[in-house]
Amino acid sequence: MIAAFFHNPITMSSNSELLLLLPLCAAVGLIYKTIRVEYLSQLPREYVKLLAYMAFGLVALCVLLWAIHTYWP
Amino acid sequence: MTRQKQSSPIPALAVLLACAIPGAGHVYLGRAKRGIIIFLTITVLFWSGVGVGGVLTVDSQKEKWWFVAQMLTGVNGLAAWQRQKQTYKALANVEGETIDDKAVKAGLGRIELVTPAETVARAYSGVAGLLNLMCIFDALMLSIMGARGEPRPQEDQPKPKVPAKKGAAT
Numbered sequence: 001m002i003a004a005f006f007h008n009p010i011t012m013s014s015n016s017e018l019l020l021l022l023p024l025c026a027a028v029g030l031i032y033k034t035i036r037v038e039y040l041s042q043l044p045r046e047y048v049k050l051l052a053y054m055a056f057g058l059v060a061l062c063v064l065l066w067a068i069h070t071y072w073p
Numbered sequence: 074m075t076r077q078k079q080s081s082p083i084p085a086l087a088v089l090l091a092c093a094i095p096g097a098g099h100v101y102l103g104r105a106k107r108g109i110i111i112f113l114t115i116t117v118l119f120w121s122g123v124g125v126g127g128v129l130t131v132d133s134q135k136e137k138w139w140f141v142a143q144m145l146t147g148v149n150g151l152a153a154w155q156r157q158k159q160t161y162k163a164l165a166n167v168e169g170e171t172i173d174d175k176a177v178k179a180g181l182g183r184i185e186l187v188t189p190a191e192t193v194a195r196a197y198s199g200v201a202g203l204l205n206l207m208c209i210f211d212a213l214m215l216s217i218m219g220a221r222g223e224p225r226p227q228e229d230q231p232k233p234k235v236p237a238k239k240g241a242a243t
Contacts, residue, residue: 027118
């Protein structure tokens with residue numbers, strides 16, 4: 001069953017595509033902060049801070065693009 | 074008690090290890106925890122992509138630039154490429170117009186990779202490779218600087234003197 005899972009593509013709807021950006025951002029943020037922090041004890045705090053920045057940035061971008069798409073003459 | 078002096082790391086070896094196994098370069102440099110985090114994150118991200126896109130996610134024939142990025146994940150990319158080659162080999166002798174038709178005739182099920190699964194699969198696995206490129210570069214820079222192990226806390230070191238402004242005390 002697991003072999004089939006890694007063999008055949010899963011069926012996805014286009015609606016969930018944007019939500020799948022979040023795990024990608026989480027992975028990018030974790031690797032980036034793992035490399036960047038001087039002491040490993042700082043990692044959790046720095047990582048959460050970066051995730052918050054990324055989530056806020058994505059939401060802000062979404063709102064901006066939605067506003068342009070909706071209200072642009 | 075005598076303290077054993079650590080030898081300085083070899084940059085080429087650090088890069089080679091980091092290319093082969095994500096995080097291995099950092100483990101070699103004495104940063105085992107960081108290496109484990111890097112290995113787990115890149116491996117999970119890469120195989121999540123392959124899980125979404127199936128065996129054709131790593132495609133050396135159709136998506137060459139994504140393939141290059143995916144190969145930067147080292148053993149993960151090589152394992153996925155091997156599976157893709159085996160699949161193409163199994164489909165080679167089957168007549169049909171598309172790879173999906175061939176796969177169905179060969180009894181492998183439908184393996185056509187289409188959007189949006191294609192986008193997600195290639196983005197996950199390709200970004201995993203690019204993240205490992207960043208780690209390879211970090212391991213290279215650390216080894217060039219001669220860094221071994223985690224940096225020690227700097228509490229006991231004297232604070233740097235602030236240079237006096239010119240003409241402040243005249």
